[in-house]
Amino acid sequence: MSNLHAAGHDLDAGSAAVDSDTPVEKFREFLEIRGDKLTEPRRVVVRHIFHSHKHFDADELVRDLHDAGKAVSRSTVYRTLRLLVEAGLLRELRLTNRTAFEHDYGYPQHDHLHCTSCNRIVEFRNEQVKELRDAVSRAHGFRASGHRFLITGICASCSRSHTPRRRLDLI
Amino acid sequence: MSNLHAAGHDLDAGSAAVDSDTPVEKFREFLEIRGDKLTEPRRVVVRHIFHSHKHFDADELVRDLHDAGKAVSRSTVYRTLRLLVEAGLLRELRLTNRTAFEHDYGYPQHDHLHCTSCNRIVEFRNEQVKELRDAVSRAHGFRASGHRFLITGICASCSRSHTPRRRLDLI
């Protein structure tokens, strides 16, 4: 889990350090161009999202913010999420009927393995995916701007534990 | 286009011919095993779906059936769609917030290009996708049962005609 966050992602944090590459700054630039405003609720949402979350959905975010004593109304959360996607800071993931989000800024290109048993999502990185996408696009006169490669199946730990007719940890 | 439907897929049709490989038959087998029943509304839904549709959503299906004078209640349509997915006859596609479906029976493995401008979906086939999926799964101890590779971008005809090129890299 934590290994995915390994290298230099010291976003936000209390440090009053250089602040021009934080998600909040990026968001401000985006809003500025459109003549929109960076408000406190928006700042709170963005900071929270890029502070720790990986994949999350609107409801989770509303609840987390509330529990952290930083409550932001559900409407504002939804409105802000929409903006963050437009701004390219977040990406939508539609595995189920509720939209999940993940970081798209300062985050390396990757794809997902979705375990249909425990419902967990594992990320993986593989250069060939993009190569393949570009090759296919080229062959179709398509100008690719992105892709989603989702592999569904049973993860290692689930196929170990849920396998019927097999003793669990006895050996 | 038509090449995708190339070989022997004379499904439904009035011909009282051999009927053991139609989607309806497959569905019956599936239902039988579970001790469930093949009813007229279910037959109507399955026949309609495999008669012409490619990608469709529940609402479209309800409307089409209604317009064809073969109305089936919305609930039954939803219930039947769920069963067809379980039966492996249909596959879910979640590009937007409404679930879309496509044939999964008697249809070759393929993936999609989604044009975000005209919203059209184009299919493509490429063996390497599956190879890549299997390689990645293997590397993660994952037992893959399926995958979804979706390439988003602008299709040839849109990038020719429209040119309102959206700026995505403002930030």
Place this chain on the structure above:
DNA sequence: GTGGCTGCAAACACTTTGCATTTTT
């Protein structure tokens, strides 16, 4: 006949919107 269906309407779950008030530039 029985257990599973169907249709209807009502319930749900997720997301969006109208509006009066507050905040940002």
Place this chain on the structure above:
DNA sequence: AAAAATGCAAAGTGTTTGCAGCCAC
């Protein structure tokens, strides 16, 4: 001060469910 954002509650979507009567096996 003007323009835009917030929060609330109310309205939308899309999908599921409870139930009385109906139908396939």
